[in-house]
Amino acid sequence: MQPTILNIALDVPLNRTFDYLSGDFNAHIGNRVIVPFAGRNLVGLVLEVKHTSDYPIEKLKPVSHVFDDIVFDTPSFNLLKFCADYYHYPLGQALISALPLRLRQLKPAITRKQLAFQSVQTADACQILAQIPAKKVLLHRIIAAMKASPVLAAGDAALISTGWKKAMVELKNMGLVTEHEVLAVKASMPSSTIVPKLNGEQQQAIQSVLALTHSFKPWLLHGITGSGKTEVYIKILQQILQTAQSQVLVLVPEINLTPQLEARFRSRLSQYPLVTLHSNLSENERLQNWLAASTGTAKIVIGTRLSVFTPMPYLKLIVVDEEHDGSYKQQDGMRYHARDVAMVRAKQLNIPIILGSATPSLETWNNATRASNTNKSQYGLLTLKQRAVQNAQLPSIFCIDIAKSPTENGLSPLLVKALRERLKRGEQSLLFLNRRGYAPVLHCNACQWVSSCTRCAAKLVVHLSQKRLKCHHCGLEQNIPLQCPSCGNADIKPIGQATQRLEQTLQALLPNARIARVDRDSMRSKDALTDMLAQVHAGAVDILVGTQMLAKGHDFPNLTLVGVLDTDSALYSPDFRAAEKLFAQLMQVAGRAGRADKAGEVLIQTAFPQHVLFDALRSQDYVSFADAQLQERIAMQFPPSSFFALLRAEAADFSVVNQFLTAAGNLARTQKSIDLKHEVMVYDVIRPQMERLKSMERGQLLLQADTRLALQRLLKMWMPEIRGLPIANKVRWSLDIDPLEF
Numbered sequence: 001m002q003p004t005i006l007n008i009a010l011d012v013p014l015n016r017t018f019d020y021l022s023g024d025f026n027a028h029i030g031n032r033v034i035v036p037f038a039g040r041n042l043v044g045l046v047l048e049v050k051h052t053s054d055y056p057i058e059k060l061k062p063v064s065h066v067f068d069d070i071v072f073d074t075p076s077f078n079l080l081k082f083c084a085d086y087y088h089y090p091l092g093q094a095l096i097s098a099l100p101l102r103l104r105q106l107k108p109a110i111t112r113k114q115l116a117f118q119s120v121q122t123a124d125a126c127q128i129l130a131q132i133p134a135k136k137v138l139l140h141r142i143i144a145a146m147k148a149s150p151v152l153a154a155g156d157a158a159l160i161s162t163g164w165k166k167a168m169v170e171l172k173n174m175g176l177v178t179e180h181e182v183l184a185v186k187a188s189m190p191s192s193t194i195v196p197k198l199n200g201e202q203q204q205a206i207q208s209v210l211a212l213t214h215s216f217k218p219w220l221l222h223g224i225t226g227s228g229k230t231e232v233y234i235k236i237l238q239q240i241l242q243t244a245q246s247q248v249l250v251l252v253p254e255i256n257l258t259p260q261l262e263a264r265f266r267s268r269l270s271q272y273p274l275v276t277l278h279s280n281l282s283e284n285e286r287l288q289n290w291l292a293a294s295t296g297t298a299k300i301v302i303g304t305r306l307s308v309f310t311p312m313p314y315l316k317l318i319v320v321d322e323e324h325d326g327s328y329k330q331q332d333g334m335r336y337h338a339r340d341v342a343m344v345r346a347k348q349l350n351i352p353i354i355l356g357s358a359t360p361s362l363e364t365w366n367n368a369t370r371a372s373n374t375n376k377s378q379y380g381l382l383t384l385k386q387r388a389v390q391n392a393q394l395p396s397i398f399c400i401d402i403a404k405s406p407t408e409n410g411l412s413p414l415l416v417k418a419l420r421e422r423l424k425r426g427e428q429s430l431l432f433l434n435r436r437g438y439a440p441v442l443h444c445n446a447c448q449w450v451s452s453c454t455r456c457a458a459k460l461v462v463h464l465s466q467k468r469l470k471c472h473h474c475g476l477e478q479n480i481p482l483q484c485p486s487c488g489n490a491d492i493k494p495i496g497q498a499t500q501r502l503e504q505t506l507q508a509l510l511p512n513a514r515i516a517r518v519d520r521d522s523m524r525s526k527d528a529l530t531d532m533l534a535q536v537h538a539g540a541v542d543i544l545v546g547t548q549m550l551a552k553g554h555d556f557p558n559l560t561l562v563g564v565l566d567t568d569s570a571l572y573s574p575d576f577r578a579a580e581k582l583f584a585q586l587m588q589v590a591g592r593a594g595r596a597d598k599a600g601e602v603l604i605q606t607a608f609p610q611h612v613l614f615d616a617l618r619s620q621d622y623v624s625f626a627d628a629q630l631q632e633r634i635a636m637q638f639p640p641s642s643f644f645a646l647l648r649a650e651a652a653d654f655s656v657v658n659q660f661l662t663a664a665g666n667l668a669r670t671q672k673s674i675d676l677k678h679e680v681m682v683y684d685v686i687r688p689q690m691e692r693l694k695s696m697e698r699g700q701l702l703l704q705a706d707t708r709l710a711l712q713r714l715l716k717m718w719m720p721e722i723r724g725l726p727i728a729n730k731v732r733w734s735l736d737i738d739p740l741e742f
Contacts, residue, residue: 007048009092019053023062030070033063076311088719089334098309102287119146138167185273185292205382206235216347218379220368221356225591228388229356234268245314250302253325255280259530277303305338318342323355335736359584363640365626395593395600397618399609409505410497415563422561429561430544432589436519437461438501439494444484457692462494474694503545518546551589557596564604643711647701649733654697660731661685661701667721679710
């Protein structure tokens with residue numbers, strides 16, 4: 001009898017899988033296993049069960065243990081296999097990194113379970129139902145709830161009434177329900193939330209999507225801020241989730257957007273089990289929610305970028321909210337873009353996908369407006385041009401020329417006057433400054449010394465309340481010196497504005513104002529942001545000072561003024577995406593103003609008020625701005641008209657980095673000239689803007705191609721050769737396909 005051999009993926013930086021003997025274990029594809037590897041035990045995943053191997057049977061080791069859980073189904077394997085191939089990343093590392101931490105450990109996964117009740121659908125059951133007296137109100141309430149959701153968990157039943165247990169026993173004795181165990185999922189409390197009335201644009205968008213729910217169709221939902229995109233999502237979900245075997249995945253770019261979105265979904269879709277997946281959860285919570293999604297128990301999953309890989313056996317729709325956001329791009333490990341992976345997943349499953357944004361990425365805008373619409377796989381464009389709340393208007397946007405109206409402590413007189421007016425009217429204001437800390441740098445006037453990080457090509461940021469200098473890149477900290485370390489001058493001062501200094505300035509200027517600061521320093525605890533947002537909604541805050549944590553997704557009905565400080569540095573960045581990113585950021589933060597029936601105003605402090613970006617912003621004309629940017633990109637042969645891959649490397653000595661990247665570049669040019677007829681441009685080695693990070697010297701090599709196919713063909717031949725370079729072991733290197741940043 002031939003032995004059973006298991007082909008297993010392991011979390012090791014090798015572009016291959018490994019064969020092991022199953023021994024006495026009965027294993028299946030998708031099982032987690034423990035195997036011996038290089039003197040230690042590792043968790044692996046079974047990819048294949050077979051009876052032959054390319055290696056001698058006597059040299060194969062047996063697995064140490066097989067867990068009884070199947071963590072990935074076939075569609076999940078197919079998706080991760082595609083990503084490992086496209087991003088040229090070891091399959092084992094791609095698979096294992098997509099699992100919750102608890103499933104990567106050498107022990108069984110412990111889960112919480114609860115009772116669930118399923119309605120019996122037979123002719124006899126219908127007759128019995130008809131005979132239940134009207135006075136048995138609780139029975140009828142439970143029956144009504146189970147019509148909406150045939151499987152009712154104990155937690156959901158408890159929300160209906162405290163007497164649910166007795167009622168369930170009665171229904172069970174009648175043969176109307178059966179009892180079994182399911183994973184415990186947080187129940188949603190039914191809410192009396194007022195359902196907003198849809199306008200014509202929203203109704204048209206919903207009807208368009210629902211007309212094509214049984215095949216792959218990408219939709220761009222381009223709606224101005226406050227246009228009711230979330231309400232469109234909810235209405236579409238209500239229809240799709242009516243089918244018993246259905247699930248929906250909703251991706252959000254950042255953790256801080258999940259509480260408000262989760263609350264909206266729970267209040268309006270309380271009959272459907274909902275879980276969230278993000279890094280703010282405990283590892284046990286993350287495991288529980290991940291398993292609830294992978295078993296089909298959870299009908300709605302709201303999560304950040306890693307959630308795109310969560311197994312969902314009944315997935316029928318994917319929503320990518322704020323699709324333009326750079327947070328969807330993973331910046332280490334497998335450098336995938338969650339929006340692009342979501343698109344591939346939707347296509348593999350033949351389901352629709354909605355990309356929502358007020359300022360779509362130029363790649364998405366190009367696909368929705370310029371690409372040929374010759375078949376159903378091309379993007380559909382849905383537009384929401386008016387705000388959802390009746391009488392709510394887009395805010396008025398003005399630029400304050402700081403050359404004519406100089407700032408004092410970062411604030412111009414016009415902005416201070418506007419803040420005072422809002423305080424008198426009992427309205428709220430938001431000041432946006434995307435820089436945390438007290439000041440960006442400490443400076444000596446005598447010798448021009450500045451506080452630089454010894455480990456990075458960056459400045460140490462002043463955190464005055466803690467009397468510390470901190471590097472926001474590597475985490476290096478040191479005490480604020482009493483005198484200049486270079487010349488001994490005692491007159492050293494913090495230069496520039498950051499959120500802590502702005503908060504201090506406002507407290508002195510407006511002593512009666514209730515001021516709240518929202519940044520990574522002030523929002524460290526798990527529920528800090530949720531509690532702060534609750535205070536804002538309760539009217540306990542007059543002025544919000546915040547970074548990009550406040551720029552998008554939040555709805556403050558009483559907020560009528562947004563002030564934007566210090567945006568000019570982004571206008572002339574070497575990053576070719578800088579204008580696109582800044583426009584999106586400013587449009588998003590401007591959209592926080594005037595979302596209800598009170599007029600909103602946005603004041604932007606700048607030394608360049610006539611810049612074309614501000615012209616587009618004042619008229620709130622994304623379409624003209626995006627089309628102009630696309631024309632520039634096409635003329636310059638930048639994405640989306642071409643395709644990039646970036647090889648990065650770092651080491652303690654830059655000469656080693658340069659030697660590695662030069663060798664890699666020569667290999668690429670050789671492959672190009674032999675096989676690809678010069679379809680790929682290979683640039684010279686350069687230093688990135690952040691030349692040194694965490695004491696490592698950095699360099700990069702850019703590849704550019706007119707087509708994705710040409711680039712992938714070269715990479716497929718090139719990557720094995722790079723791995724074979726002797727010097728590759730002396731540097732830390734990575735490949736970034738479709739990089740967002742250089």
